[in-house]
Amino acid sequence: MSEVQTIDDVVLYEVRAQVAVITMDRPEYNNAQNSQMTYALDKAFQLACNDDEVKVIVLAGNGKHFSAGHDIGTPGRDVDKSFDRTNLFYDHANKPGGEFLYAREHEVYLGMCRRWRDLPKPTIAMVQGACVAGGLMLAWVCDLIIADDKAFFSDPVVRMGIPGVEYFAHVHELNPRIAKEFLFTGDRMSADRAYQMGMVNRVVPRDNLEETTFTLANQIAQMPRLGLQLTKQVINNAEDLMGKRSTMDMAFGLHHFAHAHNETISGDRLGGFDAKAMAQANKSAAKEK
Template sequence: MPEFGTVRYEMPSPQVARIVMNRPTARNAQNLQMTYDLNAAFDIAVQDDAVKVIVLAGADPHFSSGHDLRAGSKNEAGADFPSIGGWGGFREKGAHGRFAREQEIYLQITRRWRNLAKPTIAEVQGKCIAGGLMLAWACDLIVASDDAEFCDPVVTLGVCGVEWFVHPFELGPRKAKELLFTADSWSAQEAHRLGMVNHVVPRTDLTRFVQDLALRIAAKPAFALKMTKEAVNRAVDATGQQTAIDQAFALHQLCHAHNLQQFGTIIDPAGIPATVRKPAAE
């Protein structure tokens, strides 16, 4: 099996690849290392002709607490990681560098994962917060444990939601506004009621249920699966989703610029819990 610093690559069956975010002490918060490890793992699964379904999971106890905002988390601009998209300006200071960096590691890479040529299933347990929502939303199906919770508290930080802004498409406009305005955590059952989650199962059954679902999908012809995913994604794109995401991303950057002017930092420091402000132990 391939080895990564922050991700486990597993093959529970020859037709199913299971990619597991493996930073449990950081609640699987996504730093740059994990971003590129995930991308490399997805590449391996997509390029393996035997693999027909890809599962994205998180090492217990939580799926993902989002982007790693802790000081010293190796998630800061200028960290020594290669560019995957060549958008330029990645290391520059100011709005240009921030825009290019976030466009690559939050927006474009999520878009790439959403459009992978094979069906993907998010296996979600525990907390799924902010950037964790982006990871789950990039997948074709979401299966949640009965104790899973979903939250996008980014408005608390003075920004208009996470960069992959599909809230209105996942929840409908009114419930999207409620999730963002309140920054409340919503249960798996509520997410299922709203159509964001496909199935809710007991925590102890989660991995087995997802594996069974993946095998049922893997029994179908690979090309038909690819074309079906393409057809559905294009139907969603025709509604204007991609344009809406790009427009929201521009507003996201405007929020950063406003906060920088008001507080000297790109997010409102009043919204950052004290535990997050501490340096990361890595």
């Protein structure tokens, strides 16, 4: 087991035998993803890809929840800040109007998630508690998802008038009718329901989550590296032939039309929601069930 590294104060990285463990470390904000965390995650994935001893990557979140989604209201929100970009897209920070958010989200959300999905080593999301919106994107880019039996999944951004998160994989992770219900209602989907839909590989008690995840990771790590990479490549390519990438391109454009519409109507890209208002709306909806 290697020494735990801290990347940009918000992500932890270590290697356990042939398994790299990347852990989001903003538990006080339920691992809400600001740009600082997103770029730190990218650095961690690069470390794992560059290490020939690493065969499998586990993505985790410290604390009660895997991830509450994009940071839309913590003191560390950094939407206006420039970072050293990882994709071939220009800086967003000095751009006017809708170009500001389009450029930023093309880089930090759609672009990075697509790169992480296609990295050449198997990835496993180890999910506890909430996996909401941006957290759902992080789980979906992983090849496998192991969840505890209290975990739940949701994409409530239709409340903002926006057609789902930027990495729009809903109709591939779920069948179309279930994807419509998931988005139309914004309801939480339990881990058991997600398993029934084929979105989650295994559901286990919280106390067994880590053991189950690493047992599976170590089993996969016994396979030859090239065999794993080629298998992942062909399955991802098959998904894209079924329209996954094209759907995301279309959805991303509509997503940003919705942002621009919100700003024109209300002066706010998120339709008047911040982190507290969104969390309260989601909790109230859950209590009504």
